[in-house]
Amino acid sequence: xxxxxxxxxxxxxxxxxxxxxxxxxxxxxxxxxxxxxxxxxxxxxxxxxxxxxxxxxxxxxxxxxxxxxxxxxxxxxxxxxxxxxxxxxxxxxxxxxxxxxxxxxxxxxxxxxxxxxxxxxxxxxxxxxxxxxxxxxxxxxxxxxxxxxxxxxxxxxxxxxxxxxxxxxxxxxxxxxxxxxxxxxxxxxxxxxxxxxxxxxxxxxxxxxxxxxxxxxxxxxxxxxxxxxxxxxxxxxxxxxxxxxxxxxxxxxxxxxxxxxxxxxxxxxxxxxxxxxxxxxxxxxx
Amino acid sequence: xxxxxxxxxxxxxxxxxxxxxxxxxxxxxxxxxxxxxxxxxxxxxxxxxxxxxxxxxxxxxxxxxxxxxxxxxxxxxxxxxxxxxxxxxxxxxxxxxxxxxxxxxxxxxxxxxxxxxxxxxxxxxxxxxxxxxxxxxxxxxxxxxxxxxxxxxxxxxxxxxxxxxxxxxxxxxxxxxxxxxxxxxxxxxxxxxxxxxxxxxxxxxxxxxxxxxxxxxxxxxxxxxxxxxxxxxxxxxxxxxxxxxxxxxxxx
Numbered sequence: 001x002x003x004x005x006x007x008x009x010x011x012x013x014x015x016x017x018x019x020x021x022x023x024x025x026x027x028x029x030x031x032x033x034x035x036x037x038x039x040x041x042x043x044x045x046x047x048x049x050x051x052x053x054x055x056x057x058x059x060x061x062x063x064x065x066x067x068x069x070x071x072x073x074x075x076x077x078x079x080x081x082x083x084x085x086x087x088x089x090x091x092x093x094x095x096x097x098x099x100x101x102x103x104x105x106x107x108x109x110x111x112x113x114x115x116x117x118x119x120x121x122x123x124x125x126x127x128x129x130x131x132x133x134x135x136x137x138x139x140x141x142x143x144x145x146x147x148x149x150x151x152x153x154x155x156x157x158x159x160x161x162x163x164x165x166x167x168x169x170x171x172x173x174x175x176x177x178x179x180x181x182x183x184x185x186x187x188x189x190x191x192x193x194x195x196x197x198x199x200x201x202x203x204x205x206x207x208x209x210x211x212x213x214x215x216x217x218x219x220x221x222x223x224x225x226x227x228x229x230x231x232x233x234x235x236x237x238x239x240x241x242x243x244x245x246x247x248x249x250x251x252x253x254x255x256x257x258x259x260x261x262x263x264x265x266x267x268x269x270x271x272x273x274x275x276x277x278x279x280x281x282x283x284x285x286x
Numbered sequence: 287x288x289x290x291x292x293x294x295x296x297x298x299x300x301x302x303x304x305x306x307x308x309x310x311x312x313x314x315x316x317x318x319x320x321x322x323x324x325x326x327x328x329x330x331x332x333x334x335x336x337x338x339x340x341x342x343x344x345x346x347x348x349x350x351x352x353x354x355x356x357x358x359x360x361x362x363x364x365x366x367x368x369x370x371x372x373x374x375x376x377x378x379x380x381x382x383x384x385x386x387x388x389x390x391x392x393x394x395x396x397x398x399x400x401x402x403x404x405x406x407x408x409x410x411x412x413x414x415x416x417x418x419x420x421x422x423x424x425x426x427x428x429x430x431x432x433x434x435x436x437x438x439x440x441x442x443x444x445x446x447x448x449x450x451x452x453x454x455x456x457x458x459x460x461x462x463x464x465x466x467x468x469x470x471x472x473x474x475x476x477x478x479x480x481x482x483x484x485x486x487x488x489x490x491x492x493x494x495x496x497x498x499x500x501x502x503x504x505x506x507x508x509x510x511x512x513x514x515x516x517x518x519x520x521x522x523x524x525x526x527x528x529x530x531x532x533x534x535x536x537x538x
Contacts, residue, residue, distance in 0.1 A: 176370035
């Protein structure tokens with residue numbers, strides 16, 4: 001018998017080391033991105049930066065209108081996407097029978113998630129801004145972002161609903177509950193943490209997108225706050241794009257400061273989602 | 287007095303004939319045990335009695351099942367009301383991940399029983415827990431999580447949850463197969479107590495259990511009801527050779 005070069009325990013150690021390295025390679029860029037942005041942007045963060053409008057060709061002042069704009073867009077997106085997304089998912093996973101139609105819908109949802117965001121932007125321009133005459137407005141931007149978010153919410157909600165054991169639905173039926181009573185009293189409460197997590201992750205993606213809001217809502221420079229849903233607004237991702245590429249002589253600090261605010265917003269919501277999920281997972285016993 | 291009668295019942299999963307020509311009369315306020323090897327159709331038959339098979343796609347029923355003379359499979363039958371009248375206890379204890387109180391209150395709430403005059407949810411819950419001989423063990427903390435109870439307590443909680451909807455019939459699908467012998471004994475004693483008020487149909491793999499608890503026994507084999515009679519007769523003097531082989535352990 002030929003003896004291997006190294007014995008099997010050494011092989012195992014080498015294997016583990018390589019796998020650990022692979023895991024580390026994933027984490028390093030994330031940590032670096034966060035560290036670099038914090039290091040270069042933290043100097044820009046002060047009360048004025050967070051609460052004032054930009055001045056002097058956006059080179060000074062703050063980014064308050066962009067922060068408010070992004071929060072408004074997220075709220076609008078949530079309002080439009082959550083009921084449709086969750087409702088659609090409940091229908092698909094609890095009511096719809098397996099037919100060519102539901103299979104087509106599922107296929108569409110999977111494919112919608114893969115469409116480049118700039119295509120959503122163009123769709124929003126054609127559909128909401130021009131055809132529905134909503135103009136370049138918060139409402140048009142929110143609807144565009146919602147269209148992009150709905151597939152994410154549907155698939156994560158469906159997954160959360162499917163994780164609830166069938167047994168609970170059977171017991172509900174055996175007690176004389178209607179299907180909807182079972183969904184409302186057992187299935188939804190049990191799947192809520194998963195649904196919330198999916199919704200937050202979907203909204204986060206919307207919050208960070210530039211392309212969909214480019215043609216539908218974002219203002220290049222609008223130092224006042226929007227006064228109605230039909231106003232344009234500044235938004236953090238687009239503002240970041242503008243000050244990074246469109247304004248010569250922009251202080252680096254302002255660019256990284258804006259990135260830091262966007263990152264902080266997204267990461268903090270992400271952490272909320274993680275906490276919600278792990279809190280309920282620990283309590284769940286099935 | 288017969289509570290349930292099946293007449294020439296055929297049941298199909300797709301094209302597979304799972305039950306063939308079942309005719310039987312199940313007496314009121316007695317315990318009827320259904321025995322037979324795995325896959326013989328006894329659970330399928332049980333689920334025909336409250337139409338739980340409806341939830342499985344591609345199934346089909348021929349013939350009649352009558353509850354107090356009413357055809358369960360007639361188009362005008364209200365399935366939700368039927369399932370209130372015919373409750374079910376499952377193989378594995380399956381309380382909802384909620385409090386003891388909410389588990390028992392679940393049925394009365396969805397059926398709106400607590401909104402009827404002279405009914406309070408608390409009273410229904412207490413009555414049901416007493417009925418399931420669980421009250422003394424949980425009365426001090428009805429808010430505790432049902433999943434923290436022992437398996438035997440969980441199964442009795444499921445029985446309490448079932449009787450809270452005030453059914454007339456209780457179907458039990460191998461209710462003790464996940465329980466240890468002591469918890470099994472408790473459930474069997476409970477069945478004796480329930481027999482006063484309810485018609486009970488139990489599917490069991492445990493022939494000693496069938497002999498201990500039931501008044502009537504039906505033996506299923508390959509989708510057919512081979513023999514049905516008083517439990518005493520089935521276990522001491524079966525008329526059918528297959529029945530005899532099965533209960534004496536020579537087949538199945």
